[in-house]
Amino acid sequence: MIDRRFLLMNADLIRVYLRKSATFITLSGIVDKFRISGGRALHGRDSISGAKNSALPCMAAALLTPETVTLHNIPYVRDIITQRRLLEDIGATVLTPELRTHKITAAHVELFEAPYELVKTMRASVLALGPLLARFGKAKVSLPGGCAIGTRPIDLHLAGFEKFGAEVKLEAGNVVARAPSDGRLRGADIHFGKVTVTGTENLMMAATLARGYTTLRNAAREPEIVDLADLLNKMGARVNGAGSETIQIEGVESLGGAEHTIIPDRIETGTFIAAAALTQGELEIKDCRPDHLTSVISQLISVGVVIKEVNPTTLQVTCPDGLKAVNVSTAPYPEFPTDMQAQYMVLMTQAQGRSEIVETVFENRFMHASELQRMGAQIQIEGRTAIVDGPTTLNGARVIASDLRASASLVLAGLIARDETLIDRVYHIDRGYEKIEAKLRAVGANIERIIAPVTAAQSSEFNVQVTPTREQAEA
Ligand code: UD1
16 A cells, blocks of 8 residues: 555656656556545535636737736646646746746747647647747647547648648648748638637637738637637737627737736536536535526526526526426537536436437537446437436446546536446546536535556556545645
8 A cells, every 4th residue: 555645745746757657666557536425415605717728728829929928817727737838848938926827938939849749638739830830930730639529620720721821731640830931921811611619719819920811700709719819919919809700800010928817617617507406505606707608507597407696707506496308409609518518418317308418519529428327327329419318316336537528527427426436537627627526525525536556457446545635635
């Protein structure tokens, strides 16, 4: 048995060591798991962190200027650590005077590439492409990985760069892009064949330094797009229309430093609303932006969740009369988000009647369904539709998180399941939720993180179990 305190304090170090040393004595890995004892109603207050999906492009935007970009309300999640490492590898300096503030200065960029090792763990690394190409006239980014939810191409990003006059080639798994011979992109009129969030962000960033005017049509309208545009405009860019289908950008010669606060995470907010409703508790959710969740709130109200806006940044959630089945279909903002589909599915397992959940944004985004079925849920998948019959009692089980939002749904299921649920591979949830177990514990959930180094032979056994204190969890 390895000392618990040593493990907890050195978990990150051990993970790095294990990644680098395939032959490390007998340990084959260190894997965090969640153990949840279900059945407790959640009561109290939780605060929402900054939006990961806004912080990632805003961090990439810092590559557009040699001056310092200061970002506040950055969530403390793994994708942010990956993005920070990417910026530092490229040559930027990133200071964190406070845990959730990043001061990024990309004055001495020497490397114009995002390597496979980083990009494979996080698809949003591709956001380095637009800023690098626009400012330095060249960029090389490995083709992205990230969540295992369909093929997720980046063809629309690349077609856009070509319209800006760049030469784009695929070489040995990398995208290699070069600006025209004068080193500067040319503004263009671009129509996205499909709404793409990071595609819109990438081209919007590139257009800020392009020569002339750019129009992005059928652009994504997510609040994260508006947040990025706000930052870019603070840096001296001329972006109009963000939040609508048509964004117009007048290119400028250069951009400067700026200070900006990242918007609250609307998906974390939605996940906590679901947690309160499922456990029939009462949660006050602070520091959120209900106006970014209009479709989620109206859908959840239609199934029986009572959501009151205490003030413009606080919601109070209860579910006194149970849930009823209502169909939903995911679609780009402002419609119901694909990032809430898995959590909604758990709600529907507890709802009276049959509901159909149609996933229109991503293929292959129902991987959580089979894990929920193992817990007793009645779900049939027919193509892009999940048919859920409820209510069913969920039973604790050993389940595996397959992607970020799927993991959130398994945590929700664990909160209401009979007995104990053990969720494996919670590194997926750590990519996007800040200390979800600490936040849930603070409102009464019985959830703990288990840090377990395992040998190949012992991979099904846990020989070390650690429950961090509140201070340790928030460190
Ligand atoms: C972003 C979010 C992710 C969310 C998704 C949809 C970030 C960091 N991630 O991902 O959490 O689930 O939006 O709201 O913001 N597509 C193409 N070609 C392209 C680009 C996209 O065919 O070049 C397709 C995708 O395969 C998918 C759809 O368009 O079917 C939407 O994808 P997109 O909006 O690009 O998702 P991301 O920006 O990767």
